[in-house]
Amino acid sequence: MSFLSASAALDHVTVIDLTRVRAGPTAVRQLADWGANVIKVEMPIAMDEGDALGGLREGSDFQNIQRNKRSMTLNLKSGEGVAILRRLVERADVLAENYRPAVKDRLGIGYEAMAAVNPRLVYASISGWGEDGPYRERPGLDQIAQGVGGLMSITGAPGQGPMRVGIPIADLCAGLFGAYGILLALIEREKSGRGQWVKTSLLQAQVFMLDFQAARWLMDKEVAGQVGNDHPVYMPTGVFRTRDGLLNLAATGQRIWMRLCTALGEPELAIHPDYRSGPLRTKNRAALFRDLEARFMKEDTKTWIERLQKAEVPCGPINTIDQVFADPQVRHLGMVQALHKDGKGPVAYLGQPVTLSRTPSAIVRHPPGQGEHTQEILQELGYSGSEIKDLRDRGVI
Numbered sequence: 156m157s158f159l160s161a162s163a164a165l166d167h168v169t170v171i172d173l174t175r176v177r178a179g180p181t182a183v184r185q186l187a188d189w190g191a192n193v194i195k196v197e198m199p200i201a202m203d204e205g206d207a208l209g210g211l212r213e214g215s216d217f218q219n220i221q222r223n224k225r226s227m228t229l230n231l232k233s234g235e236g237v238a239i240l241r242r243l244v245e246r247a248d249v250l251a252e253n254y255r256p257a258v259k260d261r262l263g264i265g266y267e268a269m270a271a272v273n274p275r276l277v278y279a280s281i282s283g284w285g286e287d288g289p290y291r292e293r294p295g296l297d298q299i300a301q302g303v304g305g306l307m308s309i310t311g312a313p314g315q316g317p318m319r320v321g322i323p324i325a326d327l328c329a330g331l332f333g334a335y336g337i338l339l340a341l342i343e344r345e346k347s348g349r350g351q352w353v354k355t356s357l358l359q360a361q362v363f364m365l366d367f368q369a370a371r372w373l374m375d376k377e378v379a380g381q382v383g384n385d386h387p388v389y390m391p392t393g394v395f396r397t398r399d400g401l402l403n404l405a406a407t408g409q410r411i412w413m414r415l416c417t418a419l420g421e422p423e424l425a426i427h428p429d430y431r432s433g434p435l436r437t438k439n440r441a442a443l444f445r446d447l448e449a450r451f452m453k454e455d456t457k458t459w460i461e462r463l464q465k466a467e468v469p470c471g472p473i474n475t476i477d478q479v480f481a482d483p484q485v486r487h488l489g490m491v492q493a494l495h496k497d498g499k500g501p502v503a504y505l506g507q508p509v510t511l512s513r514t515p516s517a518i519v520r521h522p523p524g525q526g527e528h529t530q531e532i533l534q535e536l537g538y539s540g541s542e543i544k545d546l547r548d549r550g551v552i
Contacts, residue, residue, distance in 0.1 A: 243536065
């Protein structure tokens with residue numbers, strides 16, 4: 156067996172990965188990066204329609220979310236292909252998929268069918284809209300979920316219309332919540348000895364991530380709107396022009412507000428009748444921002460950051476992506492991991508944002524070629540060389 160574990164944390168867990176695009180692969184990447192034996196099941200090359208779901212295989216997007224996995228090809232439209240999947244499921248701990256409900260039921264690979272094969276199986280479904288309900292068969296895409304889930308209505312500057320967030324946040328959060336649900340089910344299985352069906356969706360993840368904006372409506376019946384870089388409630392928070400660029404500021408709360416005024420050299424501003432309390436600063440935010448920016452324009456960004464940080468006022472620059480990875484704190488935290496690749500030298504990957512002291516995560520395997528490990532995985536299941544050749548000749552793998 157050539158399985159190389161990325162961590163000792165989950166090296167006892169075997170995962171069958173039927174997911175595509177982003178949300179599902181994101182969930183499985185979490186498990187792979189923490190050591191799970193992930194078997195990525197893909198269509199045989201001859202059946203691949205070449206639609207490049209999730210981006211081109213050698214592209215950075217695909218490579219980012221498919222590391223630390225093995226790949227086998229399997230025609231799940233054939234009875235023999237499903238039979239092989241069942242043999243995989245017999246010894247697996249987790250199966251993750253993001254098919255639409257009707258598709259997996261038609262293929263005979265839904266939860267009930269797989270749980271009958273292995274009652275200990277944790278079966279995870281990550282969909283666009285949920286496994287049931289009026290939207291269950293709709294295709295789910297991140298931007299559509301951002302719109303339906305309310306995020307676009309509160310993102311962007313006032314009066315400029317809805318704005319999509321700059322990352323696929325519904326996909327990513329659904330994937331993270333999916334991994335979280337899988338781990339909960341695995342922990343619960345230690346007590347009950349039984350698996351269960353873990354379900355999440357882009358819509359559920361997006362609505363949950365509304366967080367305090369959702370609470371403002373649910374508890375106070377207040378419909379949030381767009382406020383751009385300002386904070387909806389706590390002032391002054393926002394982006395200010397300086398003499399040579401921009402300053403990101405979050406002077407929330409009365410104590411920090413007073414420290415800000417002292418750092419500005421104008422302590423009397425703290426007791427200005429329009430600014431002396433949080434509600435007043437929020438009410439008079441436009442005038443407050445004009446007053447503050449007039450002061451910030453007198454010095455450059457670097458000077459202000461040094462001065463404000465010394466005064467313990469939260470602030471920072473607005474980094475471009477290249478500047479993020481040059482930032483000394485980002486470098487210190489080891490957010491980038493390099494792995495050598497034949498013919499290409501070191502390839503940089505984005506590492507996990509969580510560290511464990513005894514069982515850390517590592518990038519140990521580049522994303523696999525399509526079906527790269529089909530033969531070794533089938534051999535692990537007990538198939539002989541001649542049987543594997545026959546399956547390949549007949550297009551089952």
